[in-house]
Amino acid sequence: MQTTQTPGRLLTAMRAKNPLVQNITNFVAMNIAANVMLAAGASPAMVHTKEEAGEFARIASALTINIGTLSPDFLAGMKEAAKAAGEAGKPWVLDPVAHFATAYRRAAVADLMKLKPTIVRGNASEIIALAGSQSSGHGVDSGDPTEAAEGSAITLARQSGSIVAVTGEVDFVTDGQHSVRIMGGSALMPRITALGCSLTCLVGAFAAANPERPFEATAAALAMFAVAGEEAAISAAGPGSFLPLFLDRLATLSPETLDTKARIVSA
Ligand SMILES: Nc1ncnc2c1ncn2[C@@H]1O[C@H](COP(=O)(O)OP(=O)(O)O)[C@@H](O)[C@H]1O
Ligand SMILES: Cc1ncsc1CCOP(=O)(O)O
Numbered sequence: 242m243q244t245t246q247t248p249g250r251l252l253t254a255m256r257a258k259n260p261l262v263q264n265i266t267n268f269v270a271m272n273i274a275a276n277v278m279l280a281a282g283a284s285p286a287m288v289h290t291k292e293e294a295g296e297f298a299r300i301a302s303a304l305t306i307n308i309g310t311l312s313p314d315f316l317a318g319m320k321e322a323a324k325a326a327g328e329a330g331k332p333w334v335l336d337p338v339a340h341f342a343t344a345y346r347r348a349a350v351a352d353l354m355k356l357k358p359t360i361v362r363g364n365a366s367e368i369i370a371l372a373g374s375q376s377s378g379h380g381v382d383s384g385d386p387t388e389a390a391e392g393s394a395i396t397l398a399r400q401s402g403s404i405v406a407v408t409g410e411v412d413f414v415t416d417g418q419h420s421v422r423i424m425g426g427s428a429l430m431p432r433i434t435a436l437g438c439s440l441t442c443l444v445g446a447f448a449a450a451n452p453e454r455p456f457e458a459t460a461a462a463l464a465m466f467a468v469a470g471e472e473a474a475i476s477a478a479g480p481g482s483f484l485p486l487f488l489d490r491l492a493t494l495s496p497e498t499l500d501t502k503a504r505i506v507s508a
């Protein structure tokens with residue numbers, strides 16, 4: 242029987258491990274996602290080409306895959322890395338950015354889902370479409386509220402066996418049987434590009450340090466973003482000044498404060 246782990250304890254474990262996380266992410270996100278991970282306490286490596294992606298996945302503690310700026314070379318690397326992570330029993334996270342927008346993206350995500358991601362993290366429109374329903378997404382941004390995606394997230398988790406996380410004004414995490422909602426964050430967050438992509442990478446870091454608890458690890462990473470985002474917004478004048486304040490808050494957030502301020506409720 243496992244003891245209950247609070248988000249703060251999972252954060253402590255993540256910082257203690259300083260996990261090496263391989264991120265095959267998009268050109269927009271590479272720099273900000275690496276900075277988010279370093280600030281939070283993880284060790285990011287952006288390694289994507291097919292010649293080395295599988296080999297690297299065997300030495301990293303977790304893998305994250307994001308299709309934001311997809312190309313044939315990236316996709317080949319993603320498949321090599323996902324196969325290697327699966328064979329090595331390492332957790333991996335899929336971010337299906339705007340997968341509904343083109344036939345190429347749809348096919349790529351269908352192939353990656355067959356490789357059984359441990360966790361899928363997307364915005365509401367992405368998760369609704371991935372479960373086979375009609376979404377109102379426009380490109381990389383969501384056109385749907387999280388509550389409209391909750392049923393789709395549960396269906397997707399049951400179909401795929403993955404933990405599914407939907408983010409937005411409220412976040413939702415489900416394994417198909419149990420679900421939580423996470424409150425917090427700031428309306429400034431969707432006005433800065435690649436924060437969702439960066440969160441996907443941070444989910445990988447929490448899962449790397451807590452591989453037996455991917456559900457709790459996912460909720461803890463989302464709660465860290467929610468608390469740090471809410472606090473950074475207090476002094477921010479807009480999206481530009483929010484970003485450095487957010488990085489500082491990720492770095493200074495203590496496990497005790499995370500436990501006190503995280504708002505995670507059973508759904
Ligand atoms: N309106 C909002 N209010 C508070 N937090 C938000 C809001 N929209 C998004 N967030 C937060 O921003 C982060 C990125 O989520 P999201 O914008 O949904 O991802 P994506 O960039 O992939 O669309 C998450 O931590 C989420 O909780
Ligand atoms: C703008 C853009 N275009 C392709 S990927 C990308 C970044 C999307 O980041 P996020 O999903 O975190 O908003």
Ligand SMILES: [Mg+2]
Binds near residue numbers: 438
């Ligand atoms: Mg996104």
